[in-house]
Amino acid sequence: MVGRNVSNKSWAITLFLCIFLGYLGVHRFYVGKIGTGILWMLTVGLFGIGYIVDLLLIASFKFRDAYGDKLK
DSSP, rough: OOSSSOOOHHHHHHHHHHHHHHHGTTTHHHHHHHHHHHHHHHHHHHHHHHHHHHHHHHTTTTTTTTTTOOOO
């Protein structure tokens, strides 16, 4: 599955999850980034900084899933 270039995860759902539950890392769990999802959950979105960075990356279509593929 590596190298597909397009993920089966939705960009819109990822953005929605990040906006409303990003401080808990729910969007990271959704795209398969379990380790950093746990980190986000324990540190409240890396003290808010990681949450904002992720929100900007998702909104600018630069956020990728656990395999490095772009969100659809």
